[in-house]
Amino acid sequence: MRVDARRNREHLLTTARAVIAEQGPEASLNEIARRAGVGPGTLYRHFPTRQVLLAAVFRDRVETLCARAADLLAHTSPDEALALWSRDVLAHALTDRGMSASMTLGGAELGFDCHAAMRSAATGLLLRAQREGRTRPDVDIEDLFQLVTGVALAASELPGGLDRAERLLSVTLAGLRR
Amino acid sequence: MRVDARRNREHLLTTARAVIAEQGPEASLNEIARRAGVGPGTLYRHFPTRQVLLAAVFRDRVETLCARAADLLAHTSPDEALALWSRDVLAHALTDRGMSASMTLGGAELGFDCHAAMRSAATGLLLRAQREGRTRPDVDIEDLFQLVTGVALAASELPGGLDRAERLLSVTLAGLRR
DNA sequence: ACCTGAACACCGTTCAAGT
DNA sequence: ACCTGAACACCGTTCAAGT
Numbered sequence: 001m002r003v004d005a006r007r008n009r010e011h012l013l014t015t016a017r018a019v020i021a022e023q024g025p026e027a028s029l030n031e032i033a034r035r036a037g038v039g040p041g042t043l044y045r046h047f048p049t050r051q052v053l054l055a056a057v058f059r060d061r062v063e064t065l066c067a068r069a070a071d072l073l074a075h076t077s078p079d080e081a082l083a084l085w086s087r088d089v090l091a092h093a094l095t096d097r098g099m100s101a102s103m104t105l106g107g108a109e110l111g112f113d114c115h116a117a118m119r120s121a122a123t124g125l126l127l128r129a130q131r132e133g134r135t136r137p138d139v140d141i142e143d144l145f146q147l148v149t150g151v152a153l154a155a156s157e158l159p160g161g162l163d164r165a166e167r168l169l170s171v172t173l174a175g176l177r178r
Numbered sequence: 179m180r181v182d183a184r185r186n187r188e189h190l191l192t193t194a195r196a197v198i199a200e201q202g203p204e205a206s207l208n209e210i211a212r213r214a215g216v217g218p219g220t221l222y223r224h225f226p227t228r229q230v231l232l233a234a235v236f237r238d239r240v241e242t243l244c245a246r247a248a249d250l251l252a253h254t255s256p257d258e259a260l261a262l263w264s265r266d267v268l269a270h271a272l273t274d275r276g277m278s279a280s281m282t283l284g285g286a287e288l289g290f291d292c293h294a295a296m297r298s299a300a301t302g303l304l305l306r307a308q309r310e311g312r313t314r315p316d317v318d319i320e321d322l323f324q325l326v327t328g329v330a331l332a333a334s335e336l337p338g339g340l341d342r343a344e345r346l347l348s349v350t351l352a353g354l355r356r
Numbered sequence: 357a358c359c360t361g362a363a364c365a366c367c368g369t370t371c372a373a374g375t
Numbered sequence: 376a377c378c379t380g381a382a383c384a385c386c387g388t389t390c391a392a393g394t
Contacts, residue, residue, distance in 0.1 A: 180377065186377090216379085217378065217380050217381095219377095219378070220377080220378055220379075223377075223378080
């Protein structure tokens with residue numbers, strides 16, 4: 001990869017992060033390119049679809065959440081780990097617009113598969129909670145995932161912010177216990 | 179209102195229903211006008227914003243759900259009424275793309291306030307369940323609403339369809355009990 | 357090998373001109 | 376009083392031409 005190409009890629013990523021923080025995940029790709037000082041073709045060369053760009057933008061955060069899951073798996077009780085991790089996901093989703101949408105972005109063509117990463121991180125927590133804890137055995141990882149991102153989406157679009165989010169999460173976590 | 183205006187309005191609504199069923203609530207307004215055989219200006223005259231159009235399109239279904247809530251309130255036990263009504267909302271949301279998005283459409287300028295209608299219909303069910311049933315007293319009507327539409331949104335975007343939707347709903351309803 | 361930016365087909369939205 | 380449809384500013388996307 002040529003040095004100017006690599007620099008363009010980095011700069012596009014930085015700009016995309018800023019614009020998406022401002023305008024959300026539907027932000028104009030042309031504007032991202034414009035603000036980064038490159039032609040739209042250059043953006044498309046590096047990120048052939050919007051989803052590829054979003055996956056790249058949120059990669060760091062997703063990896064942070066995955067590391068957190070591994071940590072909780074090693075150091076916390078099953079029920080508590082699930083609760084704390086869900087709360088973390090929620091906090092990230094409330095902070096970064098588009099984060100919750102990105103968490104469901106999957107597929108090998110993305111360069112980085114957010115969905116697969118999140119899924120495998122959460123699977124460990126769920127299986128252990130079902131084995132040792134008091135978690136309903138019939139829910140699968142997609143269910144857990146949908147419930148948490150659903151709460152995140154709801155909370156990010158409604159007034160009441162974190163308070164409401166915590167309440168919705170507590171309802172969901174209570175529902176997961178048997 | 180002139181007869182041709184009224185006829186245009188009806189025809190636009192019928193066309194919009196069809197196009198939205200095909201393409202979802204983000205369907206092109208120009209295409210709706212085109213298919214209805216009128217200029218885009220005519221669509222805008224009758225429905226000044228997309229939300230006004232969506233509220234008009236889904237008015238019938240929302241009113242059906244409200245009537246159902248009143249019926250359940252009169253003839254069913256608190257817990258069961260809440261469960262049956264949620265299941266109904268879910269079924270409507272899975273059938274009609276854009277229905278769940280429309281349920282959150284509020285404001286007096288819409289001609290018909292879907293959100294207010296749904297909220298007042300569901301409030302009766304929730305209050306009674308909290309008074310007589312075993313429902314958590316700290317959740318409010320917005321919480322209930324968000325949980326149900328969240329499940330609906332999740333289920334409509336994920337494979338697994340109705341089965342998964344039912345499971346997610348049962349988790350949520352379990353979480354609502356104290 | 358990579359970038360550029362004009363070009364294309366679309367979109368939402370407006371508004372002067374018509375009937 | 377209502378409709379028309381050309382027009383505008385934007386969007387995503389592509390691709391010949393450049394370096």
